Amino acid sequence: MKPLIVANWKMNPQTYKEAEDVFAGIKKGVEGASAEVVICPPFTWLTDFSHKNESPISFGAQNVFYEDKGAYTGEISPQMLKSSNVDYVIIGHSERRKYFNETDEIINKKIKKALEAGLKIIFCIGETAEERDAGKKNEILERQIKQGLSGIVNLENVNIAYEPVWAIGTGNNCSVEQTKEAIDFIRKFVPENTWVLYGGSVKAENSVSYIKEAGANGLLVGGASLKPDEFIKIVKSVE
Numbered sequence: 720m721k722p723l724i725v726a727n728w729k730m731n732p733q734t735y736k737e738a739e740d741v742f743a744g745i746k747k748g749v750e751g752a753s754a755e756v757v758i759c760p761p762f763t764w765l766t767d768f769s770h771k772n773e774s775p776i777s778f779g780a781q782n783v784f785y786e787d788k789g790a791y792t793g794e795i796s797p798q799m800l801k802s803s804n805v806d807y808v809i810i811g812h813s814e815r816r817k818y819f820n821e822t823d824e825i826i827n828k829k830i831k832k833a834l835e836a837g838l839k840i841i842f843c844i845g846e847t848a849e850e851r852d853a854g855k856k857n858e859i860l861e862r863q864i865k866q867g868l869s870g871i872v873n874l875e876n877v878n879i880a881y882e883p884v885w886a887i888g889t890g891n892n893c894s895v896e897q898t899k900e901a902i903d904f905i906r907k908f909v910p911e912n913t914w915v916l917y918g919g920s921v922k923a924e925n926s927v928s929y930i931k932e933a934g935a936n937g938l939l940v941g942g943a944s945l946k947p948d949e950f951i952k953i954v955k956s957v958e
C-alpha cells in the first residue's frame with residue numbers, strides 16, 4: 720500500500736496567485752510519485768483546484784460541519800465537499816480544538832457525518848507538552864480515540880494522525896522512539912488495517928524515519944508543504 724502524504728496548508732498562503740504557484744510546483748514535482756498525495760488548501764482555493772484537477776493528486780478540506788444543509792452561516796457540509804471532487808477532510812486538528820473550542824463530541828459528530836457522505840478522514844489526535852510531562856499522554860490519546868470514534872463501527876475510511884501538539888510548527892519534532900511508542904499505543908484501539916500517520920515539524924531530513932523506523936503509514940505535513948521543493952523531497956523520500 721502506498722504511504723499517504725497529506726499537505727495541510729492551514730491559513731496559507733495569502734494570495735490566490737501564491738497558492739496557484741505552490742500547487743503548480745507540487746503538481747509538477749510529484750508526477751509519477753508512488754505515494755498518495757493529498758493537498759488541503761484553504762476553502763477559497765480548494766474547490767477551484769479540485770474542479771480543475773487532472774493530476775493524480777487528491778484534495779482534502781481542513782474542516783467540515785456536521786449538518787447536511789441549512790441555516791449555518793459560514794459552514795460547509797460534507798456533501799458539498801464530496802460533490803466538489805474533494806475526497807478527504809482533516810478533523811480534530813489541535814488548532815481547531817484550541818482556537819475553535821472543538822470538543823471530542825463535536826469531532827465525533829463531524830467524523831460521523833463526513834463518513835456518511837463518503838469522505839475519507841484524517842483524524843488528528845495528540846497530547847500537549849504539559850500532558851506529556853504530567854505522564855498523561857496515553858490517557859489523552861485513549862480518550863481522544865474512544866470519544867472521537869464513538870459509535871463508529873466501520874473505520875475503513877478513517878486514518879489517524881498522531882500529532883503531538885508540542886511538535887506542531889515548532890521544529891521540535893517527535894523522536895522516532897517517541898513516535899513509535901505512540902503509534903503502537905494507538906494501534907491497540909483500532910483495527911489492524913487502520914492507517915496511522917505522523918505529523919509535527921516533518922521535513923525532508925526526518926520524513927523517511929517516521930515511515931521506515933516508527934512504523935507510520937504516512938505523514939501530515941504543515942509548514943514544509945508550502946515549499947514545493949521541500950514537500951516534493953518528502954514525497955520522494957518515502958517511496
Ligand code: PGA
Nearest residue numbers: 887888919920940941942
Ligand atoms: P507542521 O504542522 O508540519 O508545520 O508542524 C503539522 C500540522 O499541524 O498538521
